[in-house]
Amino acid sequence: MNGLVIGALAALTMVQQTDTILEVGDAERLSVETAGGSIEVTVWDEERIRVVAEHSTRTYIEIVRRRDGREIDIEPEARRGPANIVDFKITIPRRMALSLDGQYTDIRVQGADGEIDAETVRGDVEIIGGRGTIKVESSMGAIYVEGADGTIELESSASDIHVARSSGEIYAESAGGSIILEDVRPRAVDVGSTGGRVHYDGTFEPGGSYFFGSHGGSVTIVVGEDARASFNVATVHGSVMSNLRGEAESFRGGERHSFEVGGGGAVVEAETFGGRIRLLRRGSEGSQSPVRRRSPVRDGDDEAVAEAIALSSHLGAELGAQVGGELGAQLSGELGARLGDELAQRLSVGLGYRLRAELSQLSELDSKTPATIRR
């Protein structure tokens, strides 16, 4: 049944696949830029790059070597109208640096050891592994980093940031989302959220510095038995709760409070305006890390559902492009042509992405519904 649906969708959208392999040569960096869809990067031991892309028949993938061959750029172009949703699966040598840029684009990188710079407006970003500098910005999407070691700089305007099993230096900022650092071993941390909560469960390295801040959300710092650190915490109108000295102690805001475990070592600071600060021994009540909200499509078992969603979004994008193009064709002159292009671009990417988001959400709801009810 699934195969039938996917086949029908593929026929409707006239989706085609580009699959090409190129020699890396002198290239040190790969740049990918796309308006919508997804960019998934994995690594292999070959000095070649494989680019697999699903896109409409109007769209083609342009691959250009720049800067004397030191950089390879990949970007969708269209024979007529705008290039819209493209799903990339790219395999690169582990050492290559990456610049990934999208608007309505989900980004996933696994195992790359070069510098990673990923930026998207609407879309989730997931980085698994990685060494060196990792910079991620997403205006609206969630950011997840796991198993990375390096300088990790993460910024989201509205969504959650989750870092797990990573080390190095971690800097994270979210205006509206929460920041979760779980099972990490960094030597420096500076994280802050305005509206969300902050949760840290990791080690404190000797001489390391750690700062956690939130305006209205809680800050929870989980401390292991073998930790050696000085804690300096302050809140304006919130409260402080600690069980580092055994019994739980609570304090009101307005004063700075200091605690020391293991004779000091690392310097840990936490500050809030109205949020609660909690210093908790690992294993005590409330010290468990919040569960990450995982993407149902990426992590789900049903590949067919993921494929159907991707194809549906291509269908939406193609429909949008055609409707926009037709509307533009009704207008005359250069202005009309420009408006047509603009409409086609907006409707195409917007409709495609919207369809993908809605279907993903439905899929997530469906996966949470007990099978008996689903039937």
Added chain:
Amino acid sequence: MSDHISRERMHEAMDGALSSSERARIESHLATCDVCRNELARLSEVVADLRALPRSATPPDDLWSGIRARVRAAGQEAAGEGATVLELPARAATDVAARERSAVRGVRLTVVQLAAAAAAVALITAGTMKLAMDAGAPASLEVAIEDAAAPGGAAARAVSFEEGRYVDMIDELEQILVEGRTVLAPETLVTIEASLSTVDAAIDEIETALTQDPASDLLLRLLTTHRNTKLGVLQRAAGAIQTEI
């Protein structure tokens, strides 16, 4: 149309990022194609406009040492004089002024203007972030507070010193958002505005608290943090607008 030189390739040509063979191919095409030659001339004008933007947007190299010196001097002075009055940011007045400026202009920015403004913003924020991130330090203001002999007075002066530049940066970015909001998808705009609303509410709360306790280093640190967050949200919004156009 597909035979013409793409805009991206023109940018690369202007950046000198093309190989000699590609450059030769483009030059050969330009010699015979009026459309591409005119487009290249137009793009060159845009680039020239961008380069003509006031370079004062980039903080001078000695800015941080200047701040440090001022704060130290202020600290020594404050130790002798007592508390210094904190000049709180006139947010409401600033917002009204920004709205008035917007109304006076009354027209949408052109793509060139928007790009130029975004480029200016990038210059400003890059410089500011460099200051903040240098030597792994937190925000420059926080360092200033820690360095000061008399935290309250010196910190207040540091905030005052930074105030003008911060307001300018926020003004620029908010203007880009006002002028460019129509190019953003509605849900993107809603999210950006919700984020800004969250940060603005936080900043308002802190500023209100500062009127009661102007020497609080905690409040000043929080103020700096959330101002930086607001800059980040606006910078990403400007980036999203720039991407859309």
